[in-house]
Amino acid sequence: MPELQLKQLYDGFRDPRTVAELASQIKQLAAKLDEPVNVMEVCGGHTHTIMKYGLLQLLPDNIEFIHGPGCPVCIMPKERIDQAAALAQIPDVILVTLGDMIRVPGSEGSLAQFRAKGCDIRPIYMPLDALKIAQENPDKTVVYFAIGFETSTPMTAVLLEQAEKLGIPNLLFHINHVLVPPAIDAVMADPDTRVNAFIGPSHVSVITGSQIYQPTVDNYHTPVVVSGFEPVDVMQSILSIVKQKVEGRCALENQYERAVSYKGNEAAQQKVNHFFTVRPSFRWRGLGPIPNSALMLKPEYRHRDAELKYGERLPVKEIDDHKACQCGDILRGKAKPQDCKVFGRGCTPQTPLGSCMVSSEGACNAYYRYAGVK
Amino acid sequence: MCLSIPSQVVELHPEIQSVTVDTLGVKRTVSCHLMEEPLAVGDYVLIHIGFVMNKIDAASAAESLALYKEIVDKMEAADA
Numbered sequence: 001m002p003e004l005q006l007k008q009l010y011d012g013f014r015d016p017r018t019v020a021e022l023a024s025q026i027k028q029l030a031a032k033l034d035e036p037v038n039v040m041e042v043c044g045g046h047t048h049t050i051m052k053y054g055l056l057q058l059l060p061d062n063i064e065f066i067h068g069p070g071c072p073v074c075i076m077p078k079e080r081i082d083q084a085a086a087l088a089q090i091p092d093v094i095l096v097t098l099g100d101m102i103r104v105p106g107s108e109g110s111l112a113q114f115r116a117k118g119c120d121i122r123p124i125y126m127p128l129d130a131l132k133i134a135q136e137n138p139d140k141t142v143v144y145f146a147i148g149f150e151t152s153t154p155m156t157a158v159l160l161e162q163a164e165k166l167g168i169p170n171l172l173f174h175i176n177h178v179l180v181p182p183a184i185d186a187v188m189a190d191p192d193t194r195v196n197a198f199i200g201p202s203h204v205s206v207i208t209g210s211q212i213y214q215p216t217v218d219n220y221h222t223p224v225v226v227s228g229f230e231p232v233d234v235m236q237s238i239l240s241i242v243k244q245k246v247e248g249r250c251a252l253e254n255q256y257e258r259a260v261s262y263k264g265n266e267a268a269q270q271k272v273n274h275f276f277t278v279r280p281s282f283r284w285r286g287l288g289p290i291p292n293s294a295l296m297l298k299p300e301y302r303h304r305d306a307e308l309k310y311g312e313r314l315p316v317k318e319i320d321d322h323k324a325c326q327c328g329d330i331l332r333g334k335a336k337p338q339d340c341k342v343f344g345r346g347c348t349p350q351t352p353l354g355s356c357m358v359s360s361e362g363a364c365n366a367y368y369r370y371a372g373v374k
Numbered sequence: 375m376c377l378s379i380p381s382q383v384v385e386l387h388p389e390i391q392s393v394t395v396d397t398l399g400v401k402r403t404v405s406c407h408l409m410e411e412p413l414a415v416g417d418y419v420l421i422h423i424g425f426v427m428n429k430i431d432a433a434s435a436a437e438s439l440a441l442y443k444e445i446v447d448k449m450e451a452a453d454a
Contacts, residue, residue: 004439006396007398009430015442018446098423128425148423152422155422155425158407162407206428232442257431258431258438265428268427
């Protein structure tokens, strides 16, 4: 075997001939299925791959994708964005957050709109940038509006660790880190759910290990395959699911062995456990409150907690989506983006009504970009 | 925000717990604070929001690619 090149890591797992051959194998095997397979791809990254590479069109009719709630931007309820906007309006506060979050509408507007009104809101590409901003602005308070699933929490933990170690007092956190397994439980608790298989996001499992899905397999008797994000990865994972279904098995499998282990990155897990504890309840956009589904800072780090420090200034009113927006049903797998009356009409990536349209990983955004408006 | 990206380590900066990586021609410096095992130039890694999350096992990736090539070769032989 010649030495592996970086380009092969991309091209090899995007090779159209491999995708076509896997599709043909899936078709042959799927003909033996007794019932349709409704695969929830939990993560928006997979939705993006499925739409971008046209994988839907390659699969037989008895395999359907249901787009799950795993996009940190899509699941953020409006009141949390309102809280970020309230923080940004406090004099001498600089609010920093990751990429797409800045465009998600809150009840009074998006963070981008508040920035246009003069608030100091800065999008960053990596959490450690917040440290630099805090160091460069010692007379201001920098609040990191922290978002993301298990994939992104360790990075917030490192940021906090560095702030403590370097003695940077003016960096606070508004924590919105959420957890995949309770969201799966919320989806499966619905008696009308059609989901009977999952592909799990590999980057979550790079951190947590594939182990976090064992209860899903055991509790719901569904196959779970931890999958990479390239089209070949997704197709191979679908093939594994169909094989399991045909053989009447349900097991946890790891398609992405090249980076995911059963136990995951234990150093990262330790950092998360050091700084965070489980939040009793968190309200998810579209799914409502889910117990033990998010994290918060441990009491010993309350001096870094913007939610505590500015508590009396933060709005707590729970705000539901625009009536016409069906993001909730879409996140529960009960509707497709094109079922929504405002999809592509009142709600577009330029003027999003719902956050599934805002984020580049949102189901509506992916459908709009790659499948168009009918 | 969530697409983790395969990259290759091209420079080490142990003094700031960072490495420079190449992501298909784009070079940038990322943090190694989440890595327990040391990294070497030439390693393949996954990057997420400015951090190395993990090493990619090159042998395992090459094995998968070899398997796919075999599948495609068989398919083409069958079509011929």
